Amino acid sequence: MPAHRIVFANEKGGSGKSTSAVHVAIALASAGRRVAAIDLDTRQRTLGRYLDNRAAMAKRLGQELPGARYDTFDPARGMPIAQRIEELADGMDVIVIDTPGRDDDHVRAAISMADTLVTPINDSFVDLDLIGQVDAETFKVTRPSFYAEIVWDARKARGKRDGATVDWIVLRNRLQHLEARNMRRVAAALGELSKRVGFRTIPGLSERVIYRELFPKGLTLLDLGVIGAEAGMGHIAARQELRELVAGLQLPAMEPTARIAEPA
Template structure:
């Protein structure tokens, strides 16, 4: 993809606790493992989950002395330099794909990142609390009454991008699976999402489960693609790795972005 404009994947959700940063990290590493030149940007200066996760991964690479797929990454700090456009342009110059993790709140820099998105990913948990972010649901019928503020924000961002560049934005709602959700409620959430997707134009794909596993991997910066370094691997790890692979496939990225010829490990100083 040398000389071509990189594909921007922006993970955005104004609600915290949806697995957004975990999903962003695993996506960045998975694409690097597929041979892509990946740049990852953390816009959440407060939490800095993506940046800290990749810091831990870099430390593990140095400590063990092995090559692991590793994106180039930076954490944006507007207090030091508020030129987000400059940062993204610099990283994009040597990348096939740029993964951006935004904070779980309304933020001007997150809005600016959304205007760059080729693929916009909004992770939600399987609950009406999370669904309320993008659509208001009737309390008795569970039917969607109208899109919420965030859906309107995304619509406006997609419209602005189309006018400015002529490019379309693929909005993907990532439905993270919870293990202890009552089946009837899951069906109701699913039906409401299908209804809302037709009205505001997003796709729904399955996301990541097994959240305890992801929390255990964080201190070493490992992912489910690093089973050789994890140690004791169980069925839950294998199942979660398959979920990750299905999620990446569900993004429907252009040829040359989702698949590469060989894994690529970045040097860590």
Template sequence: MAGVKPHFIVFANEKGGTGKSTTAVHSAVALAAAGRRVAAIDLDTRQRTLGRYLDNRAASIERLGTPLPMPTYETFDPAKGETLHDQIERLAAGAEVMVVDTPGRDDPHAREAMLRADTLVTPINDSFVDLDLIGEVDAETYRIRRPSFYAELVWSSRTQKAKTTGASVDWVVLRNRLQYVEAKNMRRVGTALDELSRRVGFRVIPGLGERVIYRELFPKGLTLLDLGHLGKVGLSHIAARQELREMIAGFGLPDEARDAPPLKAAAAG
């Protein structure tokens, strides 16, 4: 509806290789499949993974002659002369959810997008290398010594938004690729995350596993909700689709229950 502000989900992480863009694309498509009006913007002008993924999806829709759940999307390019603020405002008009995929580096446009976040999603791999992004860990005890620069940046963004709009930000740390981590290390990372979450104020939810299927889906722009177009489907596809459903539920978006039945129907593929 016109004049209604969409719910902004901003995927942000200053480290690459965490599955951020894959998660953002699947989230945007899953929410569109649930009957929501979704807009998406890719702020990584150089790599534009989300933009290229959805370009491939649009090409598959045309080739197959079959409608698939699809968000409205664009890639931000400052060389085109439109400010990020204006492009977001234009894309967000009429949308219920706005998905923003930011670059895997410190970037002024990513910082600008973070100030709009209602839900801020930071995907990390289940390792101390990735955990170091949000908190420094003691080498002997594996306890958190202090929050990192990125955690302080998020805190500053949340504080600034609260002062200017009075709204809070739900910071969600997404633990991706859990099953490929050695059990003891996984427990240590989990303990450190729990400790840091209490100090800094984020929620931890499970994300998507490391599966070959995600690399296979990219050229056609398909997702785990499009099983009917994937050919031979195995148990790993079904398990991955369930991970996606649980991740979307974990975001706890407003009126999520309203959209649960359409998501199930669309995902049945």
């Protein structure tokens, strides 16, 4: 059975895309899945550097950490992106694909290969504008945006190529920073837009310092027991967010309620 392809894509930076991609990859590996990952952002390579840091930490600790086979895509090598993704995914259950915050041919090719497309957004009208335009007075959606059209074209290409569908998920990050009225307005606009362009929404990761602090070590919320760190209330809440995120993906390779291993 071919690896399930999860593509994290958003043209806007700062949405928590790479952080979400890394944590999903490690969560699935911790649950016993064979995971590959590829970073299409050749310049910034946040996912690649995160996993480099993880490999270095495992070496320092002298123990194995759940991880992924990974690479950073380099167009200069002359290999088509589809071929590199297929090579890396060979023998894996899941491949996580992190894309740069821009539109290019490689990103569009990756989206057209997705089984699950995840678009993380900060829960605001600024980020919502990426998917659909909203009337300033009524907050009603007036029309889908350019990015929604890109996804629509990619989904059509996928359907034409092999008859498969792309499950498009909008991941609502940093929800706790919104005041209640604005949150309801964004939620209503997303609900209206989801019916028009065909995505579903799930809650994502909050804006927690924890995630940024773990990056240099290459660790995730599932590794705190490895380094003997105490799990505070913030860590416990963040781990629950991660569980809900992975369950919300509803991956066919694992049950939606599959247990993510609890750190020691």
